[in-house]
Amino acid sequence: MRIILLFTLSGWLWSVSLFSQITVPAPLKQDFAGTMGFLSSGWMQGREAGSRESFMAADYLLSQMMQLGLQPGNGAGYFQDFDIVRYQSSVSSLRITTSDGKSLTESSFVSGRDFVVDAGPQDFSVRASMVFSGHGIVAPEAGIDDYHKLNVAGSVVVVLDGFPYLKKASVADPASIAPVVDESLFSLKSRRNHAFSRGAKALIVICSDKKLAEYNAESGSQVAEYPAFTTSSSPFPAYTDHFWALPDDQTDLPVYYISQRLAALILGADHPVFAESEKTGDIRKNHSHGKISNREIQLSATYQTERLSGRNVLGLIRGTDTSRCVVIGAHYDHLGQRNGLVYHGSDDNASGVAGMLALAAAWKRAGVQPPVNLLFAAWAGEEKGHLGSRYFTGNHDYRHTGILLNLNFDMISRSDEADTTRNILSIGMLQGSNDLRQMAMMENSRLNRPFKLDLWETMGGGGSDYAAFSLRKIPVMSFFTGFHQDYHSPGDTFAKADLEKMEAVLQLANRLLVAYLSLIIR
Numbered sequence: 001m002r003i004i005l006l007f008t009l010s011g012w013l014w015s016v017s018l019f020s021q022i023t024v025p026a027p028l029k030q031d032f033a034g035t036m037g038f039l040s041s042g043w044m045q046g047r048e049a050g051s052r053e054s055f056m057a058a059d060y061l062l063s064q065m066m067q068l069g070l071q072p073g074n075g076a077g078y079f080q081d082f083d084i085v086r087y088q089s090s091v092s093s094l095r096i097t098t099s100d101g102k103s104l105t106e107s108s109f110v111s112g113r114d115f116v117v118d119a120g121p122q123d124f125s126v127r128a129s130m131v132f133s134g135h136g137i138v139a140p141e142a143g144i145d146d147y148h149k150l151n152v153a154g155s156v157v158v159v160l161d162g163f164p165y166l167k168k169a170s171v172a173d174p175a176s177i178a179p180v181v182d183e184s185l186f187s188l189k190s191r192r193n194h195a196f197s198r199g200a201k202a203l204i205v206i207c208s209d210k211k212l213a214e215y216n217a218e219s220g221s222q223v224a225e226y227p228a229f230t231t232s233s234s235p236f237p238a239y240t241d242h243f244w245a246l247p248d249d250q251t252d253l254p255v256y257y258i259s260q261r262l263a264a265l266i267l268g269a270d271h272p273v274f275a276e277s278e279k280t281g282d283i284r285k286n287h288s289h290g291k292i293s294n295r296e297i298q299l300s301a302t303y304q305t306e307r308l309s310g311r312n313v314l315g316l317i318r319g320t321d322t323s324r325c326v327v328i329g330a331h332y333d334h335l336g337q338r339n340g341l342v343y344h345g346s347d348d349n350a351s352g353v354a355g356m357l358a359l360a361a362a363w364k365r366a367g368v369q370p371p372v373n374l375l376f377a378a379w380a381g382e383e384k385g386h387l388g389s390r391y392f393t394g395n396h397d398y399r400h401t402g403i404l405l406n407l408n409f410d411m412i413s414r415s416d417e418a419d420t421t422r423n424i425l426s427i428g429m430l431q432g433s434n435d436l437r438q439m440a441m442m443e444n445s446r447l448n449r450p451f452k453l454d455l456w457e458t459m460g461g462g463g464s465d466y467a468a469f470s471l472r473k474i475p476v477m478s479f480f481t482g483f484h485q486d487y488h489s490p491g492d493t494f495a496k497a498d499l500e501k502m503e504a505v506l507q508l509a510n511r512l513l514v515a516y517l518s519l520i521i522r
Helices: 009-019 029-039 052-068 188-197 209-215 260-267 276-280 346-366 387-395 434-445 466-470 499-520
Strands: 079-099 104-109 115-118 124-132 156-160 202-206 243-245 255-258 290-317 321-331 336-338 341-343 372-379 402-409 424-430 452-458 476-480
Touching: 029 052, 029 346, 029 499, 052 290, 052 346, 052 372, 079 115, 079 260, 079 387, 115 209, 124 202, 156 188, 156 260, 156 290, 188 202, 202 260, 209 255, 255 260, 260 290, 290 346, 290 387, 321 346, 321 387, 321 499, 346 372, 346 402, 346 499, 372 387, 387 466, 402 466, 402 499, 424 434, 434 452, 434 499, 452 466, 466 476, 476 499
Parallel strands: 124 156, 156 202, 202 255, 321 372, 321 402, 402 476, 424 452
Antiparallel strands: 079 104, 079 243, 079 290, 115 255, 124 290, 290 372, 336 341, 424 476
């Protein structure tokens, strides 16, 4: 269901003047700093989904919602519990049978050295021919169709990592594609879906050796826990994890990431993709797509699975019209612990959930009853694939309460190192949300120190909880202040937070919420 806002800018400005007669002061640092510091402290042990500490964090968030006077947001309760499947491969194999017309040669390869598997949680076994499909991209907006005239049904599809038009196919830089279109069209998930929808049995992705090592990151040496309130930094070992899913998730097409060495054996060392000229041009022009002759591949993997629980925390400010709502959400989980290190997750995403609660506090203090319900949501399992928000949107009763808009906060207290003025703010919106875009620019211009806005659009998927809403064509505004060197590392601590910038982000978000709700009372 997509809600389209039909209003003129002049009409919007008129309605804002009506609603803004009721003041809703924006949150201040003291409204969110304590919550953010506590959630990212060592006591919370990184708040990994399904862990004891994640439920401790949920209890803490419940206590905060009750103190603010929020009503239960999930029927008679605040909690929305759901099951999670955690799984990992126990045994995986890859074998290639090569024919020279007279005899067959079978070669076996080593998991972790030659390939890494992304599949499950069900065991699988595949024996099939292979088809090379360039980068495996279908993006008409950019004039790309790597499946043109290819029949891949019943086959294993082999593709290059990265994007076309690059000197090195392993470099992932969607901005280099002209014309630039929605990045989700070039994601691995999109390529996986293209292969699956055409009847492929599995997908093989040819990676650089560096990228393969990242997929197969080994655990580092044991080191002491990183202190939560310090500004020092040091290198950390790679983070390793299981795979995660909701029980009802459709099984993904198995994906094998393979080395350049293995790719040469599959495609043949004389394949055009390995020629130097191919690294500087568009591989599609060399007619190298098609069935890989004289070779057959066998893939198999078995999995160990376990059931865990996740818990969303939902609080409500009841509106005059309870048949519609705005969902204001942020995920409270992070990465947990690895190798004796705590991944504190201050910016990602204690900042977002603390900001969400601060907005709830501001509205409760103002004593304003909004025109529609305001549902304040703390999502579980975002780091594991947006599990909590996907469960919510997949089980919400839209006939009883329609969702007009999702405000999402994910990493709003730090800046990218390149943002030396600490003044860039990214807001993602559903493609075609021109009125929300106008609203953001107008309200930003009214700030004492306006942000340099990075306004971008998504067609559906994405990297945070807004994706669960945008995939259902529900308008979104997702706030994000930039990646930094401590992203997904134990160095993401509260001491490094830019509380002034976060306060300004919430000031703009509050202005936008007031402006949006002004439309409802017209």
